[in-house]
Amino acid sequence: MDWKESDTVGMTSVNEGIAKVFDRSKNSVINEHGLDVLVVKNFEDTKIPSLVAYDVIVIDYYNPSRASELLRAIRSSPYEEVYLKAVFVVSYGREVDPIDEGLADGILEEPKLASYISKIEWILKTTEEIQEVSSDFTGRKILLKLIRFLYSRQTNLKPVPSSKSIMGYSFPFLDVNVQQKDYQEVLDILSVGLERGLLDEDFIDYTHLCSNCLSGFINYRETCPKCGTRKHVSQNTIHHFVCGYVGPESDFQEKDSLKCPKCDRRLRHIGVDYDKPSLVSECENGHIFQDPVMKTFCFNCHEEADLQDLVDYPINEYSLSASGANVAVSGSVKQKKKVEELEGFVSLSVFKTFLKVEVQRQKVLQKTGSVTYMNLMLSPETLKKHQNDYSIFSHDLAQLVKNQLKPTEIVSFLNDDVFLVLTPESDSEQTSARFQEIRDTLLRMIKNNLGGGDKDRIFFETFEMELTDEADSILEKINQEINIF
Amino acid sequence: MWQDLADYFNGMTTATFFRVYWYLFIIEIPRYLLFDYFILIMFYLRRFSQRHLYREAKSRFWAESPLISILAPGKNEGKNIYKLVKSLEAQTYQNYEIIIVDDGSDDDTPIIGRSLEKAGLIDLFIRNEVRGGKASAANLALRYAKGKYILHLDADSSLDMTAIERIITRFYMDSEIGCVGGNLKVRNADDSLAATMQGIEYLMSISVGRIITSYLGIYRIISGAFGAFKTDALKRIGGWDIGPGLDGDVTQKFRKMGYKVVFEDRAICLTSVPTSFSKLAKQRLRWSKSIIRFRLRKHIDVFLPTQNFTFLNMISSLENVLFNVVFAFLWLFYMVDIIIHFPETLPFIIAIKLCIYTVVNYMQFFALLAISERWKQELKFLIYIPLKSIYNGYYMRIVRIMAYIKEMYFYSSYKDNWNPAKTSDKAMQHGRL
Numbered sequence: 001m002d003w004k005e006s007d008t009v010g011m012t013s014v015n016e017g018i019a020k021v022f023d024r025s026k027n028s029v030i031n032e033h034g035l036d037v038l039v040v041k042n043f044e045d046t047k048i049p050s051l052v053a054y055d056v057i058v059i060d061y062y063n064p065s066r067a068s069e070l071l072r073a074i075r076s077s078p079y080e081e082v083y084l085k086a087v088f089v090v091s092y093g094r095e096v097d098p099i100d101e102g103l104a105d106g107i108l109e110e111p112k113l114a115s116y117i118s119k120i121e122w123i124l125k126t127t128e129e130i131q132e133v134s135s136d137f138t139g140r141k142i143l144l145k146l147i148r149f150l151y152s153r154q155t156n157l158k159p160v161p162s163s164k165s166i167m168g169y170s171f172p173f174l175d176v177n178v179q180q181k182d183y184q185e186v187l188d189i190l191s192v193g194l195e196r197g198l199l200d201e202d203f204i205d206y207t208h209l210c211s212n213c214l215s216g217f218i219n220y221r222e223t224c225p226k227c228g229t230r231k232h233v234s235q236n237t238i239h240h241f242v243c244g245y246v247g248p249e250s251d252f253q254e255k256d257s258l259k260c261p262k263c264d265r266r267l268r269h270i271g272v273d274y275d276k277p278s279l280v281s282e283c284e285n286g287h288i289f290q291d292p293v294m295k296t297f298c299f300n301c302h303e304e305a306d307l308q309d310l311v312d313y314p315i316n317e318y319s320l321s322a323s324g325a326n327v328a329v330s331g332s333v334k335q336k337k338k339v340e341e342l343e344g345f346v347s348l349s350v351f352k353t354f355l356k357v358e359v360q361r362q363k364v365l366q367k368t369g370s371v372t373y374m375n376l377m378l379s380p381e382t383l384k385k386h387q388n389d390y391s392i393f394s395h396d397l398a399q400l401v402k403n404q405l406k407p408t409e410i411v412s413f414l415n416d417d418v419f420l421v422l423t424p425e426s427d428s429e430q431t432s433a434r435f436q437e438i439r440d441t442l443l444r445m446i447k448n449n450l451g452g453g454d455k456d457r458i459f460f461e462t463f464e465m466e467l468t469d470e471a472d473s474i475l476e477k478i479n480q481e482i483n484i485f
Numbered sequence: 486m487w488q489d490l491a492d493y494f495n496g497m498t499t500a501t502f503f504r505v506y507w508y509l510f511i512i513e514i515p516r517y518l519l520f521d522y523f524i525l526i527m528f529y530l531r532r533f534s535q536r537h538l539y540r541e542a543k544s545r546f547w548a549e550s551p552l553i554s555i556l557a558p559g560k561n562e563g564k565n566i567y568k569l570v571k572s573l574e575a576q577t578y579q580n581y582e583i584i585i586v587d588d589g590s591d592d593d594t595p596i597i598g599r600s601l602e603k604a605g606l607i608d609l610f611i612r613n614e615v616r617g618g619k620a621s622a623a624n625l626a627l628r629y630a631k632g633k634y635i636l637h638l639d640a641d642s643s644l645d646m647t648a649i650e651r652i653i654t655r656f657y658m659d660s661e662i663g664c665v666g667g668n669l670k671v672r673n674a675d676d677s678l679a680a681t682m683q684g685i686e687y688l689m690s691i692s693v694g695r696i697i698t699s700y701l702g703i704y705r706i707i708s709g710a711f712g713a714f715k716t717d718a719l720k721r722i723g724g725w726d727i728g729p730g731l732d733g734d735v736t737q738k739f740r741k742m743g744y745k746v747v748f749e750d751r752a753i754c755l756t757s758v759p760t761s762f763s764k765l766a767k768q769r770l771r772w773s774k775s776i777i778r779f780r781l782r783k784h785i786d787v788f789l790p791t792q793n794f795t796f797l798n799m800i801s802s803l804e805n806v807l808f809n810v811v812f813a814f815l816w817l818f819y820m821v822d823i824i825i826h827f828p829e830t831l832p833f834i835i836a837i838k839l840c841i842y843t844v845v846n847y848m849q850f851f852a853l854l855a856i857s858e859r860w861k862q863e864l865k866f867l868i869y870i871p872l873k874s875i876y877n878g879y880y881m882r883i884v885r886i887m888a889y890i891k892e893m894y895f896y897s898s899y900k901d902n903w904n905p906a907k908t909s910d911k912a913m914q915h916g917r918l
């Protein structure tokens with residue numbers, strides 16, 4: 001984060017007063033209801049760390065793309081005191097992009113905050129509260145950010161229709177926080193939140209997405225059922241009552257009027273001397289049809305498919321559950337501590353230490369070891385069964401894992417569902433094969449002894465440590481897979 | 486009783502015999518027995534002597550193998566379409582397209598038709614959201630037909646394997662032939678007495694009648710249930726006009742254009758007939774009204790010396806009007822005469838007439854079985870033949886007379902809901918078409 005190193009704070013002195021509020025070349029600070037408000041107009045002068053000094057940020061929307069950039073930078077910051085900042089957009093009547101609106105705490109007509117005072121106060125209070133807790137939340141950091149953002153706003157995560165989102169809907173706060181606009185990741189984060197009981201969902205809409213790439217940017221094509229061409233014209237048929245002739249409208253067309261080709265009478269009044277009983281299409285190859293075949297074309301991946309191939313994807317609004325609110329403040333998930341107290345498990349920091357030692361050791365011995373992560377993805381059904389005895393359940397689960405490991409292996413229980421195992425001096429292929437067996441055994445035991453079912457899954461991957469590797473680079477590699485540090 | 490009968494015969498002179506039975510001996514026996522069988526014999530002799538011509542025509546037809554457009558317009562026929570398609574798959578001749586027009590069905594016909602079209606079993610399925618009547622549905626199918634010949638079928642009919650081959654071959658025998666009627670037989674003759682009687686009627690009266698009129702060149706009605714047309718000619722006359730009786734009407738227009746119209750008794754189509762006498766009466770009322778509407782109103786010009794006048798067309802209509810309309814009223818007059826003047830011997834008269842008819846009917850029946858291609862199935866009609874004289878002689882006559890009177894005085898065919906009101910009203914306004 002290069003903002004961190006920046007130093008200058010572009011701000012004008014309070015004394016220069018309200019007159020400067022309309023001067024677009026300079027930021028200004030005003031004081032409203034005892035709050036220090038930074039009004040940002042000069043984006044060049046605004047450095048992120050400096051924002052910490054103000055209670056409220058108001059961004060002038062005269063340059064939407066710069067305003068948007070700043071909003072994104074604030075919300076994607078890793079620091080609570082930045083990403084939880086109360087930020088408003090003053091639009092002066094301009095239309096505000098819905099994503100920007102979703103990132104801001106409110107849209108103002110002019111820089112007056114009176115109606116938002118209680119909201120701002122709540123944000124300030126909770127931010128302070130949260131900041132004081134040193135988080136040992138080991139799940140995805142983005143999830144914790146989201147939970148804290150929602151908690152400090154007392155709001156829900158609402159899907160915003162957006163042409164910029166490949167799915168058609170965007171969750172602005174998550175969008176700016178995932179790395180490469182990978183929508184799958186956004187969905188993953190939300191489903192982890194649901195799985196862990198931190199979020200609740202409420203159905204909003206179905207989107208119809210390309211089955212190939214989950215894009216909602218779909219063109220619907222009507223094609224000839226006989227030859228598949230897109231070139232066809234459809235027209236009404238006309239039934240001339242008096243003579244019984246029926247044919248496409250073009251049969252009747254004569255300059256500006258309609259005349260029956262069979263009896264030469266001029267058509268005058270629809271419903272009285274003629275009607276239009278059907279619609280018939282003719283393609284460039286002379287095929288006649290009434291029901292064109294609907295094909296879909298994905299603008300994103302260029303795949304042509306049948307209508308029924310589209311994926312009906314539910315779009316939900318997410319709200320914080322009671323336990324989610326708890327986590328937002330405490331920064332930790334209750335059960336985790338108990339697991340860490342288990343015999344034979346080490347905390348992540350201890351694990352890192354062991355890893356560093358191992359890295360040094362293998363450089364001396366010229367023998368490599370490996371690190372394996374195991375990710376338990378238990379089905380909602382299984383989790384529901386253990387709603388009330390969850391700590392006992394996860395205790396049992398941890399014990400099961402531990403029993404499968406060798407005495408020389410170091411294991412850390414990262415959170416409710418991820419284990420890290422350090423296997424010294426080992427061949428990664430053999431280790432991987434062993435973990436495959438462990439996985440099968442665990443699944444069987446979960447099913448037989450812990451009320452699990454066929455939908456429970458365990459993912460694992462073994463990373464071989466190169467002689468050149470450092471402890472951090474190994475963990476970085478793993479994190480790219482599971483995104484939890 | 487038998488004594489009374491003996492007395493009745495003893496007391497009768499030749500003069501009184503003719504006074505009572507003149508209608509039978511002057512009209513019915515000469516017309517329906519002697520004349521018919523003379524012509525039938527001529528017909529079979531000619532067929533035999535021309536059999537090489539038929540074979541040559543057939544090979545010309547196969548050499549060309551033209552596309553045939555099979556049109557089956559109708560309302561609520563969904564359940565029949567699949568059976569029709571399957572019966573067509575069994576045809577010896579396979580170069581055809583199937584066009585189904587759904588005339589505003591209110592059942593699941595659109596779903597069935599559309600899925601058959603998707604499955605490639607029918608070539609074109611057109612759905613009309615609002616009903617336009619049989620003629621308009623057929624015309625819409627015709628508009629998109631690409632074949633050289635049109636085969637018009639009822640969706641609930643099914644064809645003998647060789648039916649298409651045989652009906653189309655006739656066009657190759659004589660280039661002046663514009664349309665060919667196929668031979669209808671009753672599929673559901675076992676369903677009820679009404680259906681059985683129609684089975685007998687189709688076999689003995691309708692088929693024979695068509696062979697005779699076709700031989701004489703005065704064949705008038707190509708049944709919509711199974712008829713073939715030259716596509717270009719049919720398009721030139723603008724297809725079908727609104728019914729009822731549209732089949733007779735379109736045939737008449739072909740005749741007026743100078744085309745020959747023939748019957749092919751060996752092209753056989755099985756059709757379903759009404760299964761109750763009341764439904765049958767309704768159907769025949771409609772058919773009979775059309776004689777008045779089309780022969781005596783719309784196409785009255787065939788009797789007039791216009792430039793389109795041909796002797797055969799006049800005879801054709803004349804025969805139709807004479808034997809149906811005039812004779813029907815003549816019979817009514819005859820029956821009233823008998824009832825008034827011979828009330829006491831009426832039961833004898835009716836019984837004797839039925840006996841004579843039955844004997845004649847059996848003779849006819851056996852003659853027809855001898856030449857039928859499915860005589861084994863038709864043998865079951867044997868025990869019902871005695872009822873034929875009541876069916877033909879009384880039931881049908883009364884239905885016909887009612888129809889003529891209704892149509893002549895009340896134009897009732899224009900009010901028939903067989904056609905949507907919008908079309909009938911227009912036909913009525915525009916000079917009673």
Ligand SMILES: [Zn+2]
Nearest residue numbers: 224227283287
């Ligand atoms: Zn096409």
Ligand SMILES: [Zn+2]
Nearest residue numbers: 240243260263
């Ligand atoms: Zn017209």
Ligand SMILES: [Zn+2]
Nearest residue numbers: 210213298301
């Ligand atoms: Zn795609």
